[in-house]
Amino acid sequence: MFLREIIKMTDKIQHHDQYPFNIPTIRSLDRLSFNKNVTFFVGENGSGKSTLLEAIAYQCGFNTGGGSRNNQYDLESSEARLGDCIRLSWMPKVNQGFFLKAETFYSFASHIDKLAEEDPSLYRYYGGKSLHEQSHGEAFVSLFKNRFGQRGIYILDEPEAALSPQRQILFLSIIHELQKNAQLIIATHSPILMGYPNADIYNFDSIPVTRIGYKETEHYQVTRRFLENREFYLTEILEE
Structure with missing residues (x-):
């Protein structure tokens, strides 16, 4: 594990009532510690x-549109005022x-x-061909398998977006494998991914942000209740 803690420097914030500083979890944030590799x-x-x-x-020096410290390209929507x-x-x-x-x-x-x-040899880090020539899910898996793996920190924002349930399990x-030599911080809605054992889960629906157990997450509870009572939920939702 490399990143130990995030500290918000309140004295640097000029407009607390503006986005993103007015997001309740960001406004209440003082510091956040990391104790697990995942x-x-x-x-x-x-x-x-x-x-x-x-x-x-942003603070790691990665392109905020996606990539590493070596990927320099412009993306207008990428900004990190909070950074x-x-x-x-x-x-270390x-x-x-x-x-x-x-x-x-895509960008x-x-x-x-x-x-x-x-x-053209760069494609060896992405499955041997353009990511655009692969399906969305294939491109993600090619990235994970070929580009990831070095000792470092991997920051993933909703990696399940292109993954079928079977690929999420993969x-x-x-x-x-990555966490043996790296640290991963992952934002996700997937109850499959957050089921990874012995990981820390931070709940951003709580103010301030707090750790939560896997089975206490709304994602797990809603999914379980729906799968166990599918007919009841469908009746409630779809009846006119």
Whole structure:
């Protein structure tokens, strides 16, 4: 484990009433510690988990549109104002790793294609061919299997977005191999992924953010109740 703690530097924030500083979880954040090689951020959309994840990536020097320290390309939607207002505590500091942002993965894949025009051998890190020539799920798995693996920190924002349930289960084995030599911080809605054993789960639906047990997460409880009582839920939801 490399990243030990995030500290919010409140004195650097000029406009506490503006986004993203007015997000309740970000406003209440003082510091967040990391005690496991695998940490999950969970919560509803808009709860601040992806915002904090992007700020961590920014402080790591990764492209906030997705990639590593070596991937430099412009993406107008990528900004990390929060990143200038947090400090990361390391032991030891690492510079290797990757930031995966599912919603901007297309732009990252296009960036790799441009680089490969001069050096086609780059595709060896992405399954041997353009990510655009693979299905969305195949491209994600190619990235995980070929680009990840170095000692470092891997920051993943909703990696399940392109993965079928079967591939999510496969990804659990990839997480297990990576965490032997790396640290992973993952924002997810997937009860399959957050089921990885002995991981820390931070609940962003709680103010302040708190650790939560796997079976206490809303994702697990809602999924379990639906699968166990499918007919009841469908009747309640669909009846006119």
